[in-house]
Amino acid sequence: DTLDSLREQGFARIAIANEPPFTAVAADGTVSGAAPDVAREVFKRLGVPEVVASISEYGAMIPGLQARRHDAITAGLFMKPERCQAVAYSEPILCDAEAFLLPKGNPKGFRSYADIAADPWATIGAPGGGTEEKLALEAGVPRNRVIVVPDGQSGLKMLQDGRIDVYSLPVLSISDLMAKAADPNLEMLAPVQGAPVYCDGAAFRKQDTALRDAFDVELAKMKESGEFAKLIEPYGFSAEAAKSTSRAALCGE
Amino acid sequence: MEWDWAFVAEIMPVLLQGLQLTLLITLLSAGVAAGLGLVFAIARRSPRAWIARPVGLFVSFIRGTPLLVQLYFIFYVLPDAGIRLPPLVAGVLGMGLHYATYAAEVYRAGIENVPRGQWEAARATNLTAAQTWRHVIVPQAIPPMIPALANYLIAMFKETPLLSAITVLELMNQAKSVANSSYRYVEPMTLVGVLFLAMSLVSVVLLRWLEHRYGRLAK
Amino acid sequence: MTQPIIRIDRLEKSFGSLKVLDGLSFDVMPGEKLALIGPSGSGKTTILRILMTLETITGGHVEVCGEQLFHMRRNGAERPADEAHLHHMRRHIGMVFQHFNLFPHKCVLDNITLAPILTKGEPRAAAERRAMDLLEMVGLADKARAMPSQLSGGQKQRVAIARALALQPRIMLFDEITSALDPELVEEVLLVMKRLAAETDMTMLLVTHEMGFAHEFADRVLFFDRGRIVEQGPPDQIFTRPTHERTQSFLRKIIAAGHRV
Amino acid sequence: MTQPIIRIDRLEKSFGSLKVLDGLSFDVMPGEKLALIGPSGSGKTTILRILMTLETITGGHVEVCGEQLFHMRRNGAERPADEAHLHHMRRHIGMVFQHFNLFPHKCVLDNITLAPILTKGEPRAAAERRAMDLLEMVGLADKARAMPSQLSGGQKQRVAIARALALQPRIMLFDEITSALDPELVEEVLLVMKRLAAETDMTMLLVTHEMGFAHEFADRVLFFDRGRIVEQGPPDQIFTRPTHERTQSFLRKIIAAGHRV
C-alpha cells in the first residue's frame, strides 16, 4: 500500500503554504513551521525518514493531492465538513481562530465577515481556496469584493497600500505578519466574531485511509508523551486545543 | 475523476464572465501597446543619442524579462514610490508596456519597408517633415503592419491569465477560484483551454484574411 | 544683364572617404536647358540630388535664384542652412526621378494635387483644375482616377513630370527619366519632354544616356568624368566634334551599345 | 542489333490545362549526341526534366535502358512507378542545369563526392580521387577546396558538369548550360563539352541556343516547336538546308540576334 511505497522511496511529498507560523521556508530553503515539523516527526516514526515539501496555493492543494502531486497536505488547511468529503484528515493538529488585519483604529469598525458584507465598498483579502475566502463568501461578501491574495506578504502590502480594507488569516499568521512588518499603522482584530475556532489535520487521499490511520496512531502517541506540545508550542499553538477536539466533531460526522 | 457535465453547466456563466474581462483587458492593453510602441519606435529613430540610446536599452530590457515579474513589480513595488494602481490598470499597463516593445519592432520594420524614393519624392515636392509622415509614410507603412500587429494581439490575449497573479479576476482566475472552492480542476482548466482555443482558431482565420488583404512584412 | 539662376562654386561632395565632386564650378542662366552626360559614377546624379537638397555638401557653395542653398546669414555670420531655409529654397526646384517615386496609395490626381494643397495652401478645386490641365498636357487626362499600380512605366513617368510641374518651380531636374522604361515606352516620355522644353521658359537640368534626345533638347551639354566637367558646349559641337579623348571614347561606346546620337 | 537507350512513345505532358507535349515520340541510340533546338516555350526543358524525373508525365511511355521510367510491372499489371523504382532508374541519368545549382554550403570537392559516397557507398578516398581526376579534366584541380561563392559562373558550371559525371551515368542531359553565363565565360564551358563529347561514349541530350556549338557537337539535331518535332536530321542538313519554313525563320532570328551558327 501507500505507506509501504513511501517507506521504500524513503520520503513523503507534502504540500505546504509558506504561511508562518503554520508553514515556513527559511533562508537556506529548509522547511519549518508547526505543520511540517509535526508531519516530519510522525513520518519518521512510521519509517519514512524524510519529507519533501512543495509550496502551493491553498486552493491547489486538494486537486494536487488528488492528482498525486503530494502524499499529504500539512499546511494549516482547516477541517471543514466539505473538505472532509474530499480528503481523509488525520486527528486535529493545529488549532487557531480567525483574525482580521486592519488599519490602526479599525476605522470602519469591522468585527465579523457579515460586517464586511454589509459595507458595499469594503474589500477583503484572503488566500485563494483558504478558509477565510469561504467564510467571507458564505457571509455574503460578493465574489468581486473578496480579493484572492497569493501570499501573506502580498496581503500585508495590499492592506498597507490601501488596496484592501481587511486582510483575514488565522490569528497566529496575522501575529507573525505584524511582528515582521512592525508597522504602527496596523492592528489585529482577534478573534473574528462568529467565526469558529478551526483545527487542521494532515490530509490524505480518500483511498489512503490505511496511511491516515497509521498516522493517527503515531500522532496520538506523541500527544500522549508531550512531544507534540514541545513541537508546536514554540510556534504559539496550543496542544490542549488540539487534544480537546476530534476529527469527528470538526467534520460534523 | 469523472467528467461532470452538470458541473460544467454550473460554472460556465462564471467562466464566460471571466472571458469578457479577458477580452476587455486584451483590447485595452492593445491600445496601450499600439500607442506606446509608436513612441518607442519614434524615440529610437531619434537622431539625438541621449534619447535613442536609453529608450533602446529600456525596450531591450522590457523585452528580455518576463511579463509576470514586471506585473509583480508594477503591482507591489511601485506603490512604494507612491504609484498605486488598481489591479486592472496595473495589468493593462504592464501588458501594454511589454507588448509595446514588440509593436515598436513592427513599426520599425513597417517604416523601413517604405522605399527611400518615397522620402525623396516628398522632399522634392517640398512637404514638411510632419506632412511627409502624415500623408506619405504612415499611410504606406500601416497596411503591411496590420497582420503582424494582429498576431501580437492574439499573443496578448493568450497572456492575460498572468494577470491572475495580481488579483485580476479574468478567465483563468475565475476558473481557479471555481476550482478552489470545488476541489475540481479537470473541468474548469479544460474549459479554459477550450475557450482559449476557440477564440484563437477564430482569430487565426481572421489573421489569414488580414494577411491576404494587406500583405505581410518581409522578415 | 541677367544673373545666373544657379551658381555652383568650388562644390565638394564626399561619401565617407570617396570624393565624388572635387571643386566643381559652373553657372546656369535662367531658361537654359542643360544636358549632363558622362560615364556611370561620374557624379551626374549627385549634382541633381544636391540641388534638390537630397544630399548635403561637404564644401563650396551653391546659389539658387540669388540665395545660398546650404548656407544662410544670421547676425552677419554664415551658418549652415536649417530646415526652414531649405524648405524655403525648395520652392524653386522640382525633380523627376528615374523610378518615378509616385505615391502608390494615392490616385494620379491626388499625387499631383497633394503638394500644391499642402505646401502652398491652394484650394482643392483650383489645384485639381490645374492638375487636369497638366494631365492633358502629358496625355493622361483619362487616367486622373487611376492608381499608379494600374499604369505602365511610361505613363507613371508622365504623371511624375506633371506632379513636379504642379508646384511651378523655376528649375526642373530630370535624372535618367527614361532608363527604367521598356524601349517602346521611351518615346512617349521624350515627346512630352520635347513639348515641355519648347513651351516653357523653365530652367532645366537633364541627366540622360539618350544622346539623340540630349542633342535635340539641350542648349548646352556638359560632359562629366570623375566629378569634373571635361568638356562643354552646344550639342552640335560636343556630339559631332568633341575635342577631348575621353568624350570621344565615351560617345563611341554609347553608339556601339545601340543608343542613338 | 543495338536497342535504343531512350524510347519516348506518344509522350504527353500538361501543366494544368496547358498541353506542353502532345504525343511526342522519338528514340535515342546509345552513344548518340543529340541537340534539341527550338523557340522559347517549345518544351525542350520539359523533355529533359521528364527524363530526369523532375516532372511526372500525363500520358504515354518513356523507356530508359530497356526499362519503363514511370511505370513498373507488379503482378502482371502496369502500375505507376514508386519512389524506389525512380531511385533505381535515376542511376542511369545525370543532368546539368542552366543555373548550376551547386550546393552553396559545400566546397567544390564535397559537391562532387557527396552523391557517390551517399548513393553508391563509395569510400571517401576513392570518391575524392575520382573527383580530382574530373576536376583536372574540367581544368579546376586548383579549386577543389574553394566554396561555390568564390567561383565565376563558368567555373561553377564546369564543377556542375564534373559533379554530374562523378556518378558515371549512361545518359547526360544538359539544359542551356551556357545561357546564364557572361559571354566571355561561355567558351571555357564549351571547350569542356567538346572534349567530353569526343572522349566518352555517353549518350548526351543537349538543349542550347548556341547553334555553332550544336553544329559541332551533335550527331543529330531535333527542331521543336509547340511540343512537336518539326524537323530532324544531321546538323549539316538542319543548319544549312532546313526544309521547314518554321526552322528557317527560327534560324534567321537566331542569327540576327548575334548567335553564331
Added chain:
Amino acid sequence: MTDWSGYLTLIAGGALMTAQLTLYGSALALVAAFAAGLARLSRFFAVRALATVYIEFFRGTSIFVQLFWVYFVLPFAGITLSPLAAGVLALGLNVGAYGAEVVRGAVLSVPKDQVEATVALNLTRFQRMRHVILPQALPLMLPTFGNNAIELLKATAVVSLISLPDMTFQAQVVRAQTGNTLLPFVTILVLYYAMAMAIGGGVRLLERRATRGLDGVR
C-alpha cells in the same frame, strides 16, 4: 537584521532552476520544432494533419493554461510528471509549436533548384534533407530560434505558479520571509535580462559559424 546572503543563495538556486528549465525546454522545443515542422511538409496527409493539430493547439491556447493542464489534469489520465518535467513539457511543446513554423518556412525558402539538383544526383529523400536542405535552412532559422529561446526563458516565470522553485518563485519566497519586495524583484529582473542577453549572444555566435563559407549567397 536580515541575512541577505542566505536569501541570495535561495535566488541563485532559483536561477539554476530557471536555467535548467530554459535549457531542457529549449532542447525539447528544438526536437518538437523539427519533428512537427518537417512533418508538415510530409507527403502523407495523416502526418501533416497530426502536425497541424499539434501546432495549432499549442499556439492556440495559452502556455499558462497548458501548464496547469499538464500539472493538474494529466495525472487523472494516469500521467504524473514531476513539476520539473511538467514545466519542461509544457514550455518545450509550446515553444516547439512556434519553432515548427520557423523550420517549415526555412525549409521552403531553400530554392527549388537545390532540391532538383539532389534529385538529379539520385539522393534519397532523407539524404536530400540531411545533407542539402537542412544545412542551408539552418542559418535562416537561427535568429528566430534565438528569439524563441528568449521567449521560453521569459515563459519559465510562469512555472512559479505551479510551485516549481524557479527564480520568480524564490523571489516570492524571499519576499514572504523578509517583507522586502523591491530587492528580490530587481535582482531577478537583472538576472533574467542577463540570461536573455547571453542567449542572444550565443545565437549570434552560432549564426556566424553556420553562415561561414556561405558569404555571397545571402
